[in-house]
Amino acid sequence: MTFTETLPTPASAGSGPLAIDLRGLHKSFGTVRAVDGIDLAVRPGEVVAFLGPNGAGKTTTIDMLLGLARPDAGTVALHGMDPARAIAEGRVSAVMQSGGLLKDLTVLETVQLTASFFRATRSVAEVMERAGIADIGSRQVAKCSGGQQQRLRFALALLPDPDVLVLDEPTTGMDVEGRRDFWNALRADAARGRTILFATHYLEEADAYADRIVLVSHGRVVADGSAAQVKNLASGRLVSARLAGLDERGADALRALPGVQSVELRGDRVLVRTQDSDGVARHLLTTTAASDVEITARGLEDAFLALTGDATRTDDTLGSL
Amino acid sequence: MSTVSTSTRTSAPAVPDASRAPRTGLVNLPFLAIELRRLLRNRRTLIFTLIMPPAFFLIFGTAKEYKTTSVGHANVTAWIMVSMALYGAMLATTGGGASVSVERAQGWTRQLRLTPLRPATYVTTKVVVAMVLGLISALVVTAVGLASGADGEAGRIALSVALAWAGSAVFAAFGLFMGYLLPAENVMQILGPILALMAFAGGLFVPLGDGLFADIAKVVPTYGLAEIVRAPLTGDGVSVWAVVNVVGWAAVFVSGAAWRFKRDTARV
Numbered sequence: 001m002t003f004t005e006t007l008p009t010p011a012s013a014g015s016g017p018l019a020i021d022l023r024g025l026h027k028s029f030g031t032v033r034a035v036d037g038i039d040l041a042v043r044p045g046e047v048v049a050f051l052g053p054n055g056a057g058k059t060t061t062i063d064m065l066l067g068l069a070r071p072d073a074g075t076v077a078l079h080g081m082d083p084a085r086a087i088a089e090g091r092v093s094a095v096m097q098s099g100g101l102l103k104d105l106t107v108l109e110t111v112q113l114t115a116s117f118f119r120a121t122r123s124v125a126e127v128m129e130r131a132g133i134a135d136i137g138s139r140q141v142a143k144c145s146g147g148q149q150q151r152l153r154f155a156l157a158l159l160p161d162p163d164v165l166v167l168d169e170p171t172t173g174m175d176v177e178g179r180r181d182f183w184n185a186l187r188a189d190a191a192r193g194r195t196i197l198f199a200t201h202y203l204e205e206a207d208a209y210a211d212r213i214v215l216v217s218h219g220r221v222v223a224d225g226s227a228a229q230v231k232n233l234a235s236g237r238l239v240s241a242r243l244a245g246l247d248e249r250g251a252d253a254l255r256a257l258p259g260v261q262s263v264e265l266r267g268d269r270v271l272v273r274t275q276d277s278d279g280v281a282r283h284l285l286t287t288t289a290a291s292d293v294e295i296t297a298r299g300l301e302d303a304f305l306a307l308t309g310d311a312t313r314t315d316d317t318l319g320s321l
Numbered sequence: 322m323s324t325v326s327t328s329t330r331t332s333a334p335a336v337p338d339a340s341r342a343p344r345t346g347l348v349n350l351p352f353l354a355i356e357l358r359r360l361l362r363n364r365r366t367l368i369f370t371l372i373m374p375p376a377f378f379l380i381f382g383t384a385k386e387y388k389t390t391s392v393g394h395a396n397v398t399a400w401i402m403v404s405m406a407l408y409g410a411m412l413a414t415t416g417g418g419a420s421v422s423v424e425r426a427q428g429w430t431r432q433l434r435l436t437p438l439r440p441a442t443y444v445t446t447k448v449v450v451a452m453v454l455g456l457i458s459a460l461v462v463t464a465v466g467l468a469s470g471a472d473g474e475a476g477r478i479a480l481s482v483a484l485a486w487a488g489s490a491v492f493a494a495f496g497l498f499m500g501y502l503l504p505a506e507n508v509m510q511i512l513g514p515i516l517a518l519m520a521f522a523g524g525l526f527v528p529l530g531d532g533l534f535a536d537i538a539k540v541v542p543t544y545g546l547a548e549i550v551r552a553p554l555t556g557d558g559v560s561v562w563a564v565v566n567v568v569g570w571a572a573v574f575v576s577g578a579a580w581r582f583k584r585d586t587a588r589v
Contacts, residue, residue: 068434088437089341096435099428104362109355116351117438120340156432160341 017080019044019164019195020065025074027060027219034060035071036219042197044079044163047190049206049213049227050199057219058199059097062168065197066094078164090118090160095153095167101141107152108137114156121159131155132185147178154185165189167198171205183209236261237277237297241290244268250288257283343437347445352438356450366416369513370458374409375465378402381526388470393556395473400554402466403481404525407550409458410489411520411543415512417451418496418578422508425501430585440586444497451493452486459486477553484553488546491567492516494574495542501581519543542570 020042027035035057042048050058063069065076067083078086086092101110111128115121128134131154141149150170157165167186171179187209190196200206206213206227213230215223223230236259243250246265254263259276270290274280277295284290360366382401392400424430433443463471463482471478499512520526522534523543529535538544545566552559 066435068431087435088343090437091341094435096428096432100432102359102424102427102429104359105355109358113352113355114436116349116355117344117433117436119342119344119437 016044018042018077019046019079020048020197021075021077021080022061022065023075025061025064025076026072027057027064027069028072033219035064038074038216038219038221040214040221042195044195045193047196047209047211048198049210050197050216051201051203051206051213052199052216053201056201056216058201058216059168060219061216062094062166062197062199065166066092086164090121091162092164092166093157093160093162094165095150095157095170097168097170097172101149101152103140103142105141106137107133107139107141107144107148110141110152111137111155111159115159118160122161124159127155127158130158130185130189132181145178147174147182150174150178150182151185154182158189162194164195164197167196169199169201171200171202179205236273236275237295239272239274239277239280239284240269240294240296241284242268242292243270243284243288243290246270246288253287254280254283343439344442345439347439347442348449349438349442349446352442352446353449356446357453360417360450360454366413366454366509369509370409370413370416370454371461374405374412374458375462377408377526378405378462378466379469381405382466382471383469388472391473392551392554394477395554396471398469399466399471399473399478399481400551402462402471403478403485403550403554404547405466406459406462406482407485407488407543407546408516408520408525409462410455410486411492411546412513412516413454413458414451414489414493415496415499415516416509417454418447418493418498419500419503419508419512420451421447421497421500422503423506425585426504426506434586440582444582447497448490448493451496452490455489455493456486459489473554480553481550485546485550488550488567491542491546491571491574494571494578497578498574498581501578501585523547539566542566545570 018041020040022038022040025035025038026033038057038061040061050061052058060069064071064074065078065083067076067087076083078092081089081091083092105113108124108128111124115124121127125134128137131151133148133151133155136144136148139148141152144152154167154170157167170186171182174182183205186196186198190209198205198210207230210227213223213225213227214221215230251263251265251270254260254270254272257274257276257279259274259279261273261275264271264273270284272280281293281295284293378401382398382405387397387401390397421430430443433440459482463478496512500508503511505511519541520543522538523541523546524535524538525543525547529538539562545563548563549559549567
């Protein structure tokens, strides 16, 4: 059994078209495989965190999702459209990490100017209000704090009233207060039923603001599930023991124990992820020939590192992940 | 997945589907208006394009004997005035075109790709704004010139100034090309001296006479325009060389700008 199999299958073809449908995305830069086969299906209305360390391929995936970069292989569809059409129709918009603002314009001018690119938009006053920048309209962009600039980008993204909102590490470089304000604004907007996908490398942000967490590492999806499920995965302990010749029946017996999340065989060791490490240890020591039993706690951070880190190349340690 | 994810929108959509078709026009008036406002706010640009050329004119063109010496249909002061009008328009249009480099450096052009704005509209707006600044610059030099002794047949002077302005379009293309080519935030700090050199080498500031420099001048981008702009005042015809020079450089700059522009907006 592998890690992802403990989670429900991610949103697959349900009713209606998917908000975001990425299939088999690949993108290399020279010899570096930035995105190495990402599939992602997001249903309308989902709030998805795209979680991973720096260099995991999040930004490259988002660039392809928005049509800023062309995949080497694979397809992108947003509500069944290619990204260029979705952008032209204002059905998808994005808040990028940094840049993208003219420093010599005022906040209000930036919103007015961007609104002029669309045939019809939400009102300038409304998006500025919702992004929390109504009071700084006359301020020059160059004089805005990082948090204010980011809320301005958010206001611009709200203009076309998009079905899908994509945010690439929206709170990078913000102070605590700026982050809180930003997420409050976004959270209020999410309640309107918009599909939101945000990239982050902050675990707590993914946990606090997403319905679903997609964990990426080395250009691949390594876990996909609700925030609670991902937390649950991480909250248990890992019991490992030397146990040569464990057969399927023995493995099934372990899986049948209360609290066991997964059982994995690696060489002559068995690895059991469980909520009840005592029960597993008792079972191993009393009914099997297990020896050399180790029990380790797995924090959220620990699970994150285990899933995304270099130390455990996902291919061999986590099965088919 | 959660209650949030399945809830429907609480408010009616403000943007009905019929309004989602992207705008198609090449000119977007609010965009143009804001771009012009930005231009007038940029003090450095204004000093370079509206103060320097008339100042050069006053330094080089107002000697007493220039006002009394004729070049054919106007005095030498007027001849220098239209040369400086061309120089001013050139600076203005190059700077206008090159402003894309700053906007690329600030990530603005990338941001624009996340909107329905067509790249062609963006470039058109940049060129229009550059030409507006070029016109203002040429007119300021002309006003200063006429007030300080430039004299001649009015229609011919007007034609010269109009040619200077129209011809500066070649440099709008040059500015765009360089703006897309050079990564620098302050690309005009590189282009300013280059334009001054071109103006000298092309005989815009001082007459070329004969000899090596005159031969070199024939391939300098300002050479052909200088001759065409002055022709109404001197009454001399326009040489084939001048036309070849202008058409040739225009082709180089326009295709260069188009090439870099396509690269800039291509998905990679």
